[in-house]
Amino acid sequence: MSDSVRSPKHSLRARLTFAVTVVAMVGIAAASGITVLLIERALVGALDDAARSYGQDTAVLVENDRVTNPLPGAGAAIAQVVDAEDRVVASTPGGDLLVPIVAGDSLDAVRGGSAVDLDGTRLGQPDPYRVVGVPAELEGEPHIVLVAVSLAEQRRTAQLFRFVTFGAGLAIALAVGALSWYITGRTLRPVEELRRGAAEITGTGEQRLLPVPAARDELHRLATTLNDMLRRLEDASARQRAFVADAAHELRSPIAALRTELEVAQAHPDAVDPQETTRDALHEVERMGRLVDDLLVLARLEEGRPASTWLVDMGELAETTVRGLREPRVPITVETGTAAPVHGSPEALSRLIHNLVNNAIRHAATSVTVEVSAAGHLVEVRVSNDGPPIPRRHRERIFERFTRLDNARSRDAGGTGLGLAIVKQIALSHGGDVTVEDRDYGACFIVRLPARGGAGQA
Secondary structure (H helix, E strand, O other), rough: OOHHHHHOOHHHHHHHHHHHHHHHHHHHHHHHHHHHHHHHHHHHHHHHHHHHHHHHHHHHHHHOOOOOOOEEEEEEEEEEEEEEOOOOOEEOOOOOOOOOOOHHHHHHHHHHHEEEEEEEHHHOOOOOOOEEEEEEEOOOOEEEEEEEEEEEHHHHHHHHHHHHHHHHHHHHHHHHHHHHHHHHHHHHHHHHHHHHHHOOOOOOOOOOOOOOOOOOHHHHHHHHHHHHHHHHEEEEEEEEHHHHHHHHHHHHHHHHHHHHHHHHHHHHOOOOOOEEEEEEEHHHHHHHHHHHHHHHHHHHHHOOOOOEEEEEHHHHHHHHHHHOOOOOOOOEEEEEEEOEEEEEOOHEEEEEHHHHHHHHHHHOOOEEEEEEEOOOOOEEEEEOOOOOOOOOOHHHHHOOOOOOOHHOOOOHHEEEEOOOHHHHHHHHHHOOOOEEEEOOOOEEEEEEEEEOOOOOOO
């Protein structure tokens, strides 16, 4: 399907202006038609009133037996006095003395009080007439005064009003269209600026924001929301770029070490111990494997993938996790009180404790302590060691990816740099958080999770 079929040929501004103009023209035409109709009825009503007024004056003359023939003049109107047998008793000058102005059903309608329209040719006139009747009595016999007035002036007035109304309505509709074009253009100008601003945004890493209209209206809020979204996307992109760069940097070292070991073994096969070379190479491969595993875990956690959750006792989980450690460097003490149940993934929570304990072992001088307690609606897991304290300025940074505070950044002792970042993400995914306690000696990590009651799978 071509673009001309898929999309409108005209701009939104043109379509809105056209729609407003059409609606204005239809509204003005309807209002003008109703107004013209009312004016025509008002003019006809005025003619009827004038004719009846003359007829009533003539009826008074008839009833007082003072009628004359011809009747007194009534301007352009034609009047007749007709008796009960449809005979003309008197008429205005120029009127017919033999035949009534109307006859048959029309005369009966006039006798009944209605007004009827009459073709002017019956009276020798080119314009139509309107006939009304006023009843009168003469010597006890019913008579009727017929008055015919020309509709020519009324029709000329109505025609002039139609022309004026049409011209004024057309002018108003065009003015509304022009005003709509202007207002729509001013209204859509910020939208066009937003479009141009969006077109200038590229994926080069340079942060660009959309122009924000000065008016505090819907477009202002839209631009602000879009800029917030762009900032979030830029932050996410920056984190992703940094993550990729850090991951590449971290993987480069074990790959380089492994390559060096193999190149030396290949170049000097007699000068190296094959067992030692194999052991060192395996060590580097294992280190790369741990790094890749940590990267995958962290990626899944940051994606927020849903995991099956169970009711987990953090005390029992801490004891099980510590028992699973292989020959820890320092003694580990686990202190648990009452049950400390939380809803969560046993595997993820076990990894949280495992990472904290491994981090504590790495920095401990003589011992590591794990304390699990339930206080109100929270479950606290404290992992502390008697090693060097964590400087206050680093207590937030240590939860970032690839952060190590080890002296000389020893990779053998310092781990992958992802352990505490994984702890942070696991705590957040379970509705909790992790902090570092403020103390002058040693280090203490505190994980707080929402406590849950009951049992079974969630």
